[in-house]
Amino acid sequence: MKRLISVIAIFAIVLTLAAGCGKSKKPPVIGISQYGEHASLDNCREGFVQGLKDAGLVENEDFVIEYQNAGFDDATATQIAQNFSANNVALMCAIATPAATACFAAAEDKDIPVIFTAITDPVQAKLDKGNITGTSDKLPVDAQLELIRKLQPEAKTIGILYTTSEPNSVSAIGEYQEKGPEYGFTIEGLGVTQQSEVTLAADTLIAKGVDCLSNLTDNNVVGVLPSILEKTNEAGIPVYGSEVEQVKIGCVAAAGIDYFELGRQTGKMVAKILRGEATAAEMPYETISEFNYYINSAALAEMGIDVPAEIAEKAIESGNQ
Amino acid sequence: MNNFLDLLVGTVTQGLIYALLSYGVYITYRILDFPDLTVDGSFPLGAAVTAVLLTNGLDPYLTLPVAMLVGAAAGLITGLIHVKLGVRDLLAGIITMTGLFSINLQIAGSNMAIDRATDTIFTAAPTMALFGGMSLIYRKLIVSLILAIVFKLILDIYFNTKSGLLLRAVGDNSVLVTTLAKDKGSVKILGLVIANTLVALSGAVVCHEQRAFSSTMGTGQVVFGLATVIIGTTLFKNLGFVKGTTAVMVGSILYKACIQAAISLGLPANLLKLVTAVLFLVILVIGNRQKSGVNSNA
Numbered sequence: 001m002k003r004l005i006s007v008i009a010i011f012a013i014v015l016t017l018a019a020g021c022g023k024s025k026k027p028p029v030i031g032i033s034q035y036g037e038h039a040s041l042d043n044c045r046e047g048f049v050q051g052l053k054d055a056g057l058v059e060n061e062d063f064v065i066e067y068q069n070a071g072f073d074d075a076t077a078t079q080i081a082q083n084f085s086a087n088n089v090a091l092m093c094a095i096a097t098p099a100a101t102a103c104f105a106a107a108e109d110k111d112i113p114v115i116f117t118a119i120t121d122p123v124q125a126k127l128d129k130g131n132i133t134g135t136s137d138k139l140p141v142d143a144q145l146e147l148i149r150k151l152q153p154e155a156k157t158i159g160i161l162y163t164t165s166e167p168n169s170v171s172a173i174g175e176y177q178e179k180g181p182e183y184g185f186t187i188e189g190l191g192v193t194q195q196s197e198v199t200l201a202a203d204t205l206i207a208k209g210v211d212c213l214s215n216l217t218d219n220n221v222v223g224v225l226p227s228i229l230e231k232t233n234e235a236g237i238p239v240y241g242s243e244v245e246q247v248k249i250g251c252v253a254a255a256g257i258d259y260f261e262l263g264r265q266t267g268k269m270v271a272k273i274l275r276g277e278a279t280a281a282e283m284p285y286e287t288i289s290e291f292n293y294y295i296n297s298a299a300l301a302e303m304g305i306d307v308p309a310e311i312a313e314k315a316i317e318s319g320n321q
Numbered sequence: 322m323n324n325f326l327d328l329l330v331g332t333v334t335q336g337l338i339y340a341l342l343s344y345g346v347y348i349t350y351r352i353l354d355f356p357d358l359t360v361d362g363s364f365p366l367g368a369a370v371t372a373v374l375l376t377n378g379l380d381p382y383l384t385l386p387v388a389m390l391v392g393a394a395a396g397l398i399t400g401l402i403h404v405k406l407g408v409r410d411l412l413a414g415i416i417t418m419t420g421l422f423s424i425n426l427q428i429a430g431s432n433m434a435i436d437r438a439t440d441t442i443f444t445a446a447p448t449m450a451l452f453g454g455m456s457l458i459y460r461k462l463i464v465s466l467i468l469a470i471v472f473k474l475i476l477d478i479y480f481n482t483k484s485g486l487l488l489r490a491v492g493d494n495s496v497l498v499t500t501l502a503k504d505k506g507s508v509k510i511l512g513l514v515i516a517n518t519l520v521a522l523s524g525a526v527v528c529h530e531q532r533a534f535s536s537t538m539g540t541g542q543v544v545f546g547l548a549t550v551i552i553g554t555t556l557f558k559n560l561g562f563v564k565g566t567t568a569v570m571v572g573s574i575l576y577k578a579c580i581q582a583a584i585s586l587g588l589p590a591n592l593l594k595l596v597t598a599v600l601f602l603v604i605l606v607i608g609n610r611q612k613s614g615v616n617s618n619a
Contacts, residue, residue, distance in 0.1 A: 074538045086327035101533045109457035126434035165536035
């Protein structure tokens with residue numbers, strides 16, 4: 001019995017200390033729960049803090065950030081959210097859908113506002129009603145299709161790999177299939193259930209003779225992008241990314257939103273809430289309308305694609321020289 | 322102190338909900354000596370079924386028995402593959418788990434969320450009638466506590482029935498079962514059915530609590546279950562009067578407390594798992610402190 005008591009005592013001390021630490025801070029605490037470490041999500045978080053600063057708030061005076069990431073584990077995301085709720089944070093900022101779901105569940109009791117970002121479809125994720133708002137990272141599908149059309153005037157089919165369990169990907173593929181014909185494309189979507197199947201699926205698409213591949217913001221697919229690129233480079237098929245980080249790795253081009261900007265927009269919304277100018281419940285979620293063209297000249301040259309002047313003027317060179 | 326209390330309530334609630342899963346792993350791993358990997362599939366299976374039923378307006382309480390039945394079927398499949406087709410225990414679980422990944426997605430379509438207007442077991446009329454005066458986190462605690470204790474007691478009683486004793490005998494001394502003219506295969510299947518019933522129930526309750534099903538929520542649950550069983554049984558090793566089910570319940574709460582402690586200490590996020598591992602080690606060492614020599618069960 002003695003050792004059980006000592007174990008419990010250790011926990012009591014740890015938790016009390018932790019709870020005590022949370023209380024000594026005076027400015028409102030913003031709990032940031034990020035689903036995992038990932039270039040786009042990191043950019044989003046940095047943009048978020050910048051957005052707060054842009055709105056005239058000073059860190060450690062007007063707000064304090066408490067950052068946690070769940071390492072892509074749902075159960076950990078739940079506990080992070082409970083921690084924020086127990087420490088009575090002023091608001092929770094959730095980056096990516098599973099983090100937002102967990103925060104929204106934990107915030108229900110105390111009605112702590114939840115601000116999300118990097119969610120493609122907040123309505124499908126049931127995060128559109130209640131004391132919750134944020135920004136959506138819906139892909140600029142029209143811009144991407146237009147970009148592909150201009151870079152590959154002869155192309156007929158676009159292959160897209162996606163994870164069937166990702167609601168974000170499923171809704172994006174739907175939009176591609178709906179809008180593809182308007183630009184004269186047939187969309188060849190191929191679903192996978194887990195990351196290990198992605199490269200096999202890439203082989204299938206290449207074998208089907210698609211003219212190019214276009215990526216969504218699908219974590220499973222983007223996670224193994226380098227090995228996809230190896231195969232497509234060999235086959236001479238260009239791959240279009242969905243945001244700047246993918247172009248940096250070796251995609252030829254992308255019409256993508258800037259995650260730093262998305263985070264900044266979210267930060268500005270939070271500043272309004274902290275100042276009491278608006279509440280999360282009354283603010284509708286926002287989508288980002290601006291996008292950038294990103295190109296990787298080295299990758300384009302390898303594929304023998306010439307960039308028309310109208311694109312080249314606007315595009316941001318993102319490849320590694 | 323308020324912060325601490327809320328944190329404690331939230332953490333214990335998680336521990337109790339996942340204790341249902343731990344009971345299942347306790348039955349397969351500890352009693353049957355069967356490393357059952359079906360868990361990674363049957364846990365989200367319970368959640369998937371629950372998510373679909375809740376969004377279709379089924380009474381929240383009725384979703385639990387349905388999820389349990391589906392979980393039982395998953396256990397039955399692993400059992401049949403192992404016993405009737407002669408596939409090794411580890412592989413039988415892997416086969417079912419792999420298949421369930423697709424089945425779960427087939428059931429739910431994709432990851433699902435349940436909106437706040439839909440009642441869960443924590444907000445349904447019967448719960449509100451009894452505990453309506455409490456805030457939501459206390460209601461979650463009470464309902465989870467009731468579930469964890471009710472199923473603990475049912476298991477404790479079951480283990481002392483003839484069928485329950487046979488179950489224990491299969492793990493300890495399977496030759497004895499054969500000499501009693503009982504088929505140890507069917508006893509194993511029964512154990513797997515009971516275990517996965519509990520695991521699916523745990524998944525169902527998590528779905529109620531989080532208002533969400535995600536296809537990847539099962540990843541690592543077997544490891545979680547094994548850890549809780551080992552932590553629990555190690556801590557109470559010298560206390561014969563403490564039931565195994567009680568021990569794993571405490572183990573589950575301690576596991577969740579470990580993670581919460583790591584989060585609360587504000588450690589670099591990427592070190593979370595490492596810190597959790599160190600905390601486990603501390604618990605196990607404290608648990609073994611008064612023991613001399615090496616324990617073969619640890």
